[in-house]
Amino acid sequence: MTDLWYSEYHAADVRFSIKVTRQLCSEQTPFQKIDFFESETFGTFFTIDGLVMATQKDEFAYHDMIAHVPFAVHPAVRRVLIIGGGDGGTAREVCRYPGVEHVDLVDIDERVVRLCQQYLPQTASVLDSDPRVHLHFEDGLQFVGRAEEGMYDLVLVDSTDPVGPGEGLFTHAFYQNCHRALTEDGILINQHESPYYPIYAHEMLRAHAKIRATFPIARVYEFHMPTYPSGHWLFGFASKRYDPVADFRPERWNALGLKTRYYNTDLHTAAFALPTYVKELLEHGA
Amino acid sequence: MTDLWYSEYHAADVRFSIKVTRQLCSEQTPFQKIDFFESETFGTFFTIDGLVMATQKDEFAYHDMIAHVPFAVHPAVRRVLIIGGGDGGTAREVCRYPGVEHVDLVDIDERVVRLCQQYLPQTASVLDSDPRVHLHFEDGLQFVGRAEEGMYDLVLVDSTDPVGPGEGLFTHAFYQNCHRALTEDGILINQHESPYYPIYAHEMLRAHAKIRATFPIARVYEFHMPTYPSGHWLFGFASKRYDPVADFRPERWNALGLKTRYYNTDLHTAAFALPTYVKELLEHGA
Amino acid sequence: MTDLWYSEYHAADVRFSIKVTRQLCSEQTPFQKIDFFESETFGTFFTIDGLVMATQKDEFAYHDMIAHVPFAVHPAVRRVLIIGGGDGGTAREVCRYPGVEHVDLVDIDERVVRLCQQYLPQTASVLDSDPRVHLHFEDGLQFVGRAEEGMYDLVLVDSTDPVGPGEGLFTHAFYQNCHRALTEDGILINQHESPYYPIYAHEMLRAHAKIRATFPIARVYEFHMPTYPSGHWLFGFASKRYDPVADFRPERWNALGLKTRYYNTDLHTAAFALPTYVKELLEHGA
Amino acid sequence: MTDLWYSEYHAADVRFSIKVTRQLCSEQTPFQKIDFFESETFGTFFTIDGLVMATQKDEFAYHDMIAHVPFAVHPAVRRVLIIGGGDGGTAREVCRYPGVEHVDLVDIDERVVRLCQQYLPQTASVLDSDPRVHLHFEDGLQFVGRAEEGMYDLVLVDSTDPVGPGEGLFTHAFYQNCHRALTEDGILINQHESPYYPIYAHEMLRAHAKIRATFPIARVYEFHMPTYPSGHWLFGFASKRYDPVADFRPERWNALGLKTRYYNTDLHTAAFALPTYVKELLEHGA
Structure with a gap:
């Protein structure tokens, strides 16, 4: 009956609030503020610097869409780099593919990983249990800057918004290093913000312009x-070779027999069909 | 600087709030409570019984998707019945089609129409200006019950949620009367609630079961x-003859040259590709 | 059932909120923003620049305490100057004294008066009905600067907080002009902010220091x-001659037979007994 | 920057909210829900069943007024019974009197005491450090029912509201047992709710009627x-012999040299002067 509400401002005059049954922890790390909460509707959820990162109820949508879309296009992903993604949800989905041999997960803040292991095993338990996952607690921009050329088939940028620690992951230099670290047929997927509220649409445009200047193929797909x-x-799909729709092989993906709650092969192509206003924003800017 | 917030509870523990620059009017009619507000991010918006009906900023998504999907399938819509839709946004989109000869708009509450004409001309101005639109202020269930057989090519159910005045528009009797009032190749589109929060998913399932029992073709499509x-x-698409994807004619629709902000012909097919959990809900229930 | 809440921040992290049944009006004048609201618990209330000025439910406490305390001390108030007080509540109480011959009410913003006459007759109706009240719509600092020496027996400063239009009413110049405009045994009562939250306590101290430097007798009294x-x-009581406790004549006031809901002659003396921390703040500052 | 707010509803349409920097603990005991929070303006505070019990910033007002008023009347308090008061603040003030020999503190819920010892030493540290304090974790109604006749000079009822575990402490039986357990010149002080919001005023009246039927002297005093x-x-002051004003000995209390932040001997008498509407409520009911 204690009346305790977490709120996030989606715009200065738009507030989304979740009633909290209890706060599980609150920690200021050298990089950011991390809070974990319990709620009835969303189960456990955590925030970084006051913004929702993942909830037990809907994290499946995000993690399905960041991971399965590239795997349904690329014929043989073996080496994966995850930038950010300290909650483990992206790694969890990646690790469902038997062909994956090596996953480097680079999160600047070890505390995100440790707290998710404690409070959100639904996403984080894979980080302990799968030996293919290698954790690196350092700046993603620096890590990818040092990576050998052509090391990865897939880079998944599962970052916070371009404010604070996530800022470097939205720069030209970062995308160029991703390009270099990818194989000739590698794919980059990036957290691509949202087209709706102006501050998010602004970042969406900035990221898109930079990726388009770096990769010959750069598409955007959407989800709920x-x-x-x-x-x-939105997520971004960038590649030197593969088009996410033309090179999509639904039968190959379906043959894997993976059970998913959000992604499916009909939705794959559909996700790249954007509302007219989003297409126009991406093509012509605000 | 006055701190005044409208809130809507999406679940008992989930609250969505909009800061209001002023309340434009508040009226209790014999049917429902109607409030109009001004806000920075959403412009003018109105609520019925405390639930957001339409905002200046995003009504285009709803009205594009209720209207253009059936028009891109049916080859020659001439007579249209709109149930609910007193804000005029659905009628506005319908009236953009020159082939349309007659539109009956049936809203139980004349005050919705009159207040939208006063405060929300963006959606309602067509109700005055287009002579094809005929307003009827009565219960939609009774109106369609009295309608002649095969009177309409298209019925658009633009209703509130199935609580209060909107309740009758989610019944077997209503759908059967719609079936009767439609031509042999007529199409029914209905406001189909949402798959996410439990109370909405529950109504989505109830409506879907009834429509599926009434029409041979019954599909669901989604939008943001x-x-x-x-x-x-979600919206529902039901028909005696047309499949919304197989019978979709993008080139015909594109030839009309209508400028839209949300709908486009790529999105048309895409909208019918649903996330796995939504498909499973619709097929197997909760 | 519409969920609409007015909030006021008493500190950056303290919010007091009232559920509003409807907003009655919202007007930006050249001086300030004025909003009127209806609520169940407080009835009609109005705010200036987002701060509660008066509610139907508790205005009696404020208006009793600003008006009756000086009348129970001064033996013969005939001429009264009210600075601010556009809602009329202070004038209403002053006009209950038959000995009062002339009341000048100076509010910089005529709209406060006009809107209170329309929406809050409980306080404002006296402004029309009592011919002793003379309305002046101009800056209080200038009005009192032009006032003749010794014109008033009583000056009641019923102002907003010292931000915006109310700022000049918290200056040395203003208090000195009040001193000049008062008779030799005149009394100044001023709205004196609150000792509790730091920003209010800060203004309380600034006002007190200036009044103490201007009047030989300067006391503070409290109420709920x-x-x-x-x-x-708090209110301030300042005078050239009368001490609010030593010169208090309860029997004289009680003989008037005025019915009040907050003030009484026991409370009169009691109100000048302050909590230790408030006394220390006033004596030694923060 | 995490936006987390605790709220308490003072009426169904009145909400008081405090921004929380972190939740320190949340525990459901067999009796009630206990939550501790940190905030900037109020420091640490705790709630029981969602209602604020004590904050670091203003607990001094409550504890000064419950404790010092009876000590400034009764000439020689030696044995004290505190019912409730598990936070220790009342015991802390009582223990400042060297004449006190024995304090029984009876709180039904040991967890209140233990959590306050951990999170709110400002009030609770005395419970460890003063050997005169004897803790009893049981129902206050039963404890006082078993108490010997004339055991206590002073009973302080520092209870929650009359809902849940606090309910028995607002009954005829409880007050009669207090009467029995008190010496011939003993004093009962009880937490007496508030006159303002209707649900609180209702409980105030119920408590007052019962106490007045039990003790020859029954007065009410107020504070901020x-x-x-x-x-x-409000607090209630009830006694078989002493009148809180007529038998008040300020010089005796001042001679003790206790430093307080709220209470002082001027305020003592003043606190018993109530606003007219409160007096009328107490005398004639709602």
């Missing part, structure tokens, strides 16, 4: 993420 | 509606 | 005002 | 408690 601002969220 | 609960919203 | 920050509110 | 509903709070 109810606990993120507006619920309308 | 940021000011509705979870932002993940 | 639930809709003001912390509910702990 | 900003974090309690309306900020206007």
Whole structure:
């Protein structure tokens, strides 16, 4: 009966609030503020610097869409680099592919990983249990800057917004290093913000311009993420060779027999069909 | 600087709030409570019984998706029945088609229409200006019960949620009367709630079961509606003859040269590709 | 059932909120923003620049305490100057004294008066009905600067907080002009902020220091005002001659037979007994 | 920057909210829900069943007024019974009197004491450090029912509201047992709710009627408690012999040289002067 509400401002005049049954922890790390909460509707959820990162109820949508889309295009992903993603949800989905041999997960803040291991095993338990996952607690921009050329088939940028620690992951230098670290047929997926509220649309445009200047193929796809601002969220798909629709092989992916709650092969192509206003924003800017 | 917030509870522990620059009017009619507000991010918006109906900023998504999907399938819509839709946004989109000869708009509450004409001309101005639109202020269930057989090519159910005045528009009797009032190749589109929060998913399932029992073809499509609960919203497409994807004619629709902000012909097919959990809900229930 | 809440921040991290049944009006004047609201618990209330000025439910406490305390001390108030007080509540109490011959009410913003006459007749109706009240819509600092020496027996400063239009009413110049405009045995009562939350306590101290430097007798008294920050509110009593306790004549006041809901002659003396921390603040500062 | 707010509803349409920097603990005991929070303005505070019990910033007002008023009347308090008061603040003030020989503190819920010892030493540290304090974790009604006749000079009822575990402490049986357990010149002080919001005023009246039927002398006094509903709070003073004003000995109390932040001997008498509407409520009911 204690009346305790977490709120996130999606715009200065738009507030999304979740009633909290208890706060599980609150920690200021050298990089950011991390809070874990319990709630009835969303189960456990955590925030970084006051913004929802993942909830037990809808994290599946995000992690399905960041991971399965590239795997349904690339014929043989063996080496994966995850930048950010300290909650482990992206690694969990990646590790479902038997062909994956090596996963480097680079999160600047070890505390995100440790706290998710403690409070959110739904996403983080794979980080302990799968020996293919290698944790690196350092700046993603620096890590990818040092990476050998052509080391990765897939880079997944599972970052916070481009403020604070996540800022470097939205720069030209970062995307160029990703390009270099990828194989000739490698794929980059990046958390691409949202087209709806102006501050998010602004970052969406900035990221898109930079990726388009770096990769010959750069597409954007959308999904429903109810606990993120507006619920309308995007990922970017960039590659030197593969087009996410033309080179999509649904039968190959379906043959893997993976059970998913959000992604499916009909949705794959559909996700790249964007509302007209989003297409126009991406093509012509605000 | 006055701190005044409108809130809507998407679940008992989930609250979506909009800062209001002023309340434009508040009226209790014999049917429902109607409030109009001004806000910075969403412009003018109105609520019925405390739930957001339409905002200036995102009504285009809803009205594009209720209207253009059936028009891109049916080859010659001439007579249209709109049930609910007193804000005029659905009628506005319908009236953009020159082939349309007659539109009956049936809203139980004349005050919705009159207040939208006063405060929300963006959606309602067509109700005055287009002579094809005929307003009827009565119960939609009774209107369609009296309608002649095969009167309409298209019925658009633009209703509130199935509580209060909207309740009758989610019944077997209503859907059967719609079936009767439609031509042999007529199409029914209905506001189909949302799959995400439990109370909405529950109504989605109830409506779907009834429509599926009434029409041989019954599909569901989705779109992003940021000011509705979870932002993940659905319409139903039901017909005696047309399949919304197989009978879709993009070139015919594109030839009309209509400028839209949300709908486009790529999105048309895409909208019918649903996330796995939504498909499973619709097929097997909760 | 519409969920609409007015909030006031008593500190950056303390919020007092009232559920509003409807907003009655919202007007930006050349001086300030004025909003009127209806609520169940407080009835009609109005705010200036987002701060509660008066509610139907508890205005009696404020208006009793600003008006009756000086009348129970001064033997013969005939001419009264009210600075601010556009809602009329202070004038209403002053006009209950038959000995009062002339009341000048100076509010910089005519709209406060006009809107209170329309929406809050409980306080404002006296402004029309009592011919002794003379309305002046101009800056209080200038009005009192032009006032003849010794014109008033009583000056009541019923101002907003010292931000915006109310700022000049908390200056040395203002208090000195009040001193000049008062008769030799005149009394100044001023809205004296609150000792509890730091920003209010800060203004309380600044006002007190200036009044003490201007008047030989300067005391502070307290009362309970639930809709003001912390509910702990103060008035200042300053005079050239009268001490509010030593010169208090309860029997004379009681003989008038005035019915009041907050003030009484026991409370009169009691109100000048302050908590130790307030006394220490006033004597030694923060 | 995490936006987390605790709220308390003072009425169904009145909400008081404190921004929380972190939740320190949340525990459901067999009796009640206990939560501790940190905040900037109020420091650490705790709630029981969602209602603020004590904050670091303003607990001094409550504990000064419950404890020092009876000690300034009764000439020689030696044995004290505190019912409730598990936070220790009342015991802390009582223990400042060297004449006190024995203090029984009876709180039904040991967890209140243990959590306050951990998180709120400002009030609770005395419970460890003063050997005169004897803790009893049982129902206050039963404890006082078993107490010997004339055991206590002073009973302080520092209870929660009359809902849940606190309910028995607002009954005829309880007050009669207090009467029996008190010496011939003993004093009972009870937490007496508030006159302002209707649900609190209702309990105030019920308590007052019962105490007045039990003790020949039954008075009510008020103080400012900003974090309690309306900020206007009351204690009851009941006795077989002493009148709190007529038998008040300020010089004796001042001679003790106790430093206090709220209570002082001027305020003592003043606190018993109530606003007219409160007097009328107490005399004639709602």
